[in-house]
Amino acid sequence: MDKGYLSLVLHAHLPYVRHPEYEHFLEEDWLYEAITETYIPLINVFDSLINDGIDFRITMTLTPTLISMLHDPLLQNRYLRHINMLIDLSYKEVERTKYQPEFHHLALMYRDMFLNCRYVFEEKYGKNIVNAFKKFAQLGKLEIVTCTATHAFLPLLQLNEQAVKAQVYMGVKYYTDVFGWAPKGIWLGECAYYPGLDRILADNGLRFFFVDTHGMIYADSRPKYGVYAPIYCPSGVAAFGRDPESSHQVWSAETGYPGDPVYRDFYRDAGFDLDFNYIAPYIHPDGIRKMTGVKYHAITGKSDNKRPYNPHVAYEKAGDHAANFMFNREKQIDHLFNVMKKKPIVVAPYDAELYGHWWFEGPMFLNHLFRKIATMQNTIKTTTPWEYLRKYPKNQMATPAGSSWGNKGYYEVWLNSSNDWIYPHLHMMADRMVELANSYSDPDSNLMRALNQAARELLLAQSSDWPFIMNSGTMVEYACKRIKDHVNRFNKIYEGIKSYKLDMDYVAKCEERDNIFPHVDYRIYRTL
Amino acid sequence: MTLTKYDIGAHTTSVEYAYDPMKTEELSPLYYIDRVVMLPIDPKFAFAYWEVKEDTLNHFFQMHGYDSKLTLRIYDVTDIDFDGYNSHEWWDVEIYNRLGTWYLRHFRSDRSLIVDIGVVSTDGNFHVMARSKSIYFPRDHMVAPGKILWMLVDEFGNKVISEIEDYTDEDLRLLRKILGEDRFKLFMKGGLDVFLGGSVWGRLPIIENFIDLAKIPSSGKLLSSPGSSWPTSPGGKRG
Numbered sequence: 134m135d136k137g138y139l140s141l142v143l144h145a146h147l148p149y150v151r152h153p154e155y156e157h158f159l160e161e162d163w164l165y166e167a168i169t170e171t172y173i174p175l176i177n178v179f180d181s182l183i184n185d186g187i188d189f190r191i192t193m194t195l196t197p198t199l200i201s202m203l204h205d206p207l208l209q210n211r212y213l214r215h216i217n218m219l220i221d222l223s224y225k226e227v228e229r230t231k232y233q234p235e236f237h238h239l240a241l242m243y244r245d246m247f248l249n250c251r252y253v254f255e256e257k258y259g260k261n262i263v264n265a266f267k268k269f270a271q272l273g274k275l276e277i278v279t280c281t282a283t284h285a286f287l288p289l290l291q292l293n294e295q296a297v298k299a300q301v302y303m304g305v306k307y308y309t310d311v312f313g314w315a316p317k318g319i320w321l322g323e324c325a326y327y328p329g330l331d332r333i334l335a336d337n338g339l340r341f342f343f344v345d346t347h348g349m350i351y352a353d354s355r356p357k358y359g360v361y362a363p364i365y366c367p368s369g370v371a372a373f374g375r376d377p378e379s380s381h382q383v384w385s386a387e388t389g390y391p392g393d394p395v396y397r398d399f400y401r402d403a404g405f406d407l408d409f410n411y412i413a414p415y416i417h418p419d420g421i422r423k424m425t426g427v428k429y430h431a432i433t434g435k436s437d438n439k440r441p442y443n444p445h446v447a448y449e450k451a452g453d454h455a456a457n458f459m460f461n462r463e464k465q466i467d468h469l470f471n472v473m474k475k476k477p478i479v480v481a482p483y484d485a486e487l488y489g490h491w492w493f494e495g496p497m498f499l500n501h502l503f504r505k506i507a508t509m510q511n512t513i514k515t516t517t518p519w520e521y522l523r524k525y526p527k528n529q530m531a532t533p534a535g536s537s538w539g540n541k542g543y544y545e546v547w548l549n550s551s552n553d554w555i556y557p558h559l560h561m562m563a564d565r566m567v568e569l570a571n572s573y574s575d576p577d578s579n580l581m582r583a584l585n586q587a588a589r590e591l592l593l594a595q596s597s598d599w600p601f602i603m604n605s606g607t608m609v610e611y612a613c614k615r616i617k618d619h620v621n622r623f624n625k626i627y628e629g630i631k632s633y634k635l636d637m638d639y640v641a642k643c644e645e646r647d648n649i650f651p652h653v654d655y656r657i658y659r660t661l
Numbered sequence: 662m663t664l665t666k667y668d669i670g671a672h673t674t675s676v677e678y679a680y681d682p683m684k685t686e687e688l689s690p691l692y693y694i695d696r697v698v699m700l701p702i703d704p705k706f707a708f709a710y711w712e713v714k715e716d717t718l719n720h721f722f723q724m725h726g727y728d729s730k731l732t733l734r735i736y737d738v739t740d741i742d743f744d745g746y747n748s749h750e751w752w753d754v755e756i757y758n759r760l761g762t763w764y765l766r767h768f769r770s771d772r773s774l775i776v777d778i779g780v781v782s783t784d785g786n787f788h789v790m791a792r793s794k795s796i797y798f799p800r801d802h803m804v805a806p807g808k809i810l811w812m813l814v815d816e817f818g819n820k821v822i823s824e825i826e827d828y829t830d831e832d833l834r835l836l837r838k839i840l841g842e843d844r845f846k847l848f849m850k851g852g853l854d855v856f857l858g859g860s861v862w863g864r865l866p867i868i869e870n871f872i873d874l875a876k877i878p879s880s881g882k883l884l885s886s887p888g889s890s891w892p893t894s895p896g897g898k899r900g
Contacts, residue, residue, distance in 0.1 A: 147666070154681065163666065163667060167666070289700055292698065292794055292796075327797070328797065335818075347801075347848070350803060350840075350848045351801065351802060351803060351804070351848075353800075353804055354804065354808070354810065354828075355804060355806060355833075355836070356836075357809055357828075357832055357835065359836055359839040359840055365814060365820075369812070369818055369820040377844065469839060472838040472839060473835070473839065486666040490666060491666070526813050526814055526815055527811055527812070527813040528811070529809055529811055529812070530812040531810075534799050534800040535701070535797070535798075535799030535800070541703065543701070544701060545702050548700060548708055553762060554690075556698070556700065556708075556710065557690065557692075557698070557710050557712070558688060598667075601665070602665070607668050608667050608668075609674075611674040617685050617688055618685055621685075621686050646683070
């Protein structure tokens with residue numbers, strides 16, 4: 134007999150990075166790597182489960198910025214160029230390693246993997262892999278939830294409520310336009326909640342969201358079942374709490390599965406290891422070494438002396454880890470069922486890019502896990518939040534506490550001395566956007582274009598990724614540039630409108646570069 | 662540095678090598694307005710920024726004396742419709758520039774704060790230049806036991822509050838079993854180690870001085886008492 138539910142949630146997100154002004158742009162690799170190492174491997178896992186008749190449920194966020202990039206013809210064609218380049222490299226690697234048996238089979242593995250990526254991307258899904266996820270959703274296996282328009286960190290933008298409403302509204306509208314149905318749930322950027330936000334979610338037809346563990350436990354009424362049943366905010370929107378145990382097993386840097394010595398090492402990469410003249414065509418054209426995704430070593434240990442990667446051993450290990458994860462969930466759910474006297478739901482959210490990009494074997498782990506759950510036990514059933522709510526519509530009423538899933542549980546990652554300088558600008562932009570929206574109700578076509586572009590610049594500046602990157606210390610200059618560019622572009626458009634000196638050539642340049650949300654309507658910022 | 666999904670191994674960014682015809686310009690920190698804004702960092706830690714126009718500053722010094730001190734006044738306005746005078750308590754931070762930022766520690770979570778920027782004149786009166794919006798700081802502890810309300814929400818979003826029951830000792834025992842002993846204690850204690858070892862502390866040595874000073878209890882002065890010590894002075898307590 135099933136004694137409870139497991140709801141795996143993969144949050145797939147990347148900020149909007151698209152630079153038509155350059156032939157090659159390093160930061161666009163974030164998308165290309167995620168397609169190759171995470172999104173396509175996940176698609177392959179889901180397809181194989183369906184082909185083999187394995188019943189499973191999983192939830193994913195596909196954020197509006199990510200979908201926008203996956204839909205974009207320029208980026209689609211650049212991804213094809215990228216994967217073709219990797220295929221070319223992998224053929225050369227097959228040749229180069231032919232007398233190195235410990236590496237040759239890996240070169241063959243990469244060749245086959247890259248060829249498969251091109252097939253899945255180009256032939257199977259017509260360059261738009263969002264269609265794959267849509268298919269899984271239509272088959273009832275995958276629940277896709279939306280996110281705010283640009284993954285904004287809403288607790289730090291709450292001063293201007295209309296700006297928060299616009300982020301939520303655009304997230305719902307864009308999802309609905311893409312999929313043809315409205316989302317039931319939302320992943321709030323960085324799982325960041327503040328009391329009152331749920332009312333805005335309810336106004337946009339959303340029925341559930343997620344909070345971190347302490348957001349549930351510190352709710353304004355003690356949650357009877359901890360994080361193992363959702364709570365309803367007074368608005369009627371349900372909050373699902375993150376299970377700390379299952380998160381820790383996968384996330385933990387010290388004890389988590391991804392750090393196992395037999396798994397593939399993330400850092401050792403052909404882009405750095407091979408002779409410069411040999412690898413030059415496959416790194417940045419300006420000679421900047423970067424990762425290629427061709428990695429030959431296992432984590433091994435903390436020293437730089439790494440053993441060659443053995444994918445067969447790693448595959449077996451992923452199976453062991455899946456069995457261990459399932460065993461722990463069985464014990465956990467059995468215990469919870471016995472004490473709660475009702476079926477618990479264990480919600481386990483992760484960054485999707487953890488699976489495949491950081492943890493190469495992550496998709497294999499999921500493949501093993503779903504197969505084992507379907508065939509080797511009777512305690513756990515996988516579900517999605519909406520499926521659960523339809524089955525269990527009665528829950529405790531409480532408002533969660535403000536929280537996020539960032540380091541130490543609140544807002545510090547996104548507001549500290551490395552990134553605090555952005556907030557005076559973001560708040561001023563939001564106030565000015567509302568001022569513009571309230572001032573112009575019947576603009577001519579040029580003014581309409583300028584107002585809509587101002588809205589795009591504001592939305593793009595609000596991505597939580599920029600302060601996160603500033604805090605993390607990786608690619609900081611790029612995050613600073615993005616904030617400065619969007620603020621400057623917004624302010625120039627604002628000043629042009631206010632002074633009746635609108636430069637439409639400038640607006641056109643901004644439209645070309647920052648082309649997200651082609652149908653955005655600046656009136657989402659109206660308060661009057 | 663920590664491993665993130667933005668790490669592609671390159672020891673540079675496009676910003677450093679790429680020529681952009683729409684080149685990135687530095688941002689002016691000035692918007693020529695009077696404003697002060699407070700943001701929550703965690704349950705007991707706040708960030709404030711402000712800008713006061715030069716004209717405003719000159720006007721206030723002219724009106725209230727050149728010995729007046731530029732000051733942030735922080736009010737605890739939890740559950741209050743604030744009228745400028747009815748806060749639970751307040752405290753002052755003397756500042757020295759018309760444009761700036763400050764990190765502020767306070768003492769309790771689950772509170773709403775407002776900050777004013779203004780001048781304290783030599784007669785002890787505070788004159789407001791700009792006021793922030795009220796900001797709520799998250800709760801970092803479990804609430805006291807109370808009523809449990811159950812709600813039924815149907816597929817179409819219709820809501821019915823179906824039952825009300827008391828939170829009992831049995832419920833607390835259940836929560837202990839659900840969370841496990843260690844985690845239960847951690848949550849009951851309210852101890853998620855939010856403050857200690859925080860990265861903000863590491864990066865801003867000045868804050869450590871501030872913490873020491875901030876340990877001074879925030880009571881004992883009347884509402885009308887002027888603040889004077891640097892960088893913060895406990896203010897008044899009401900009610």
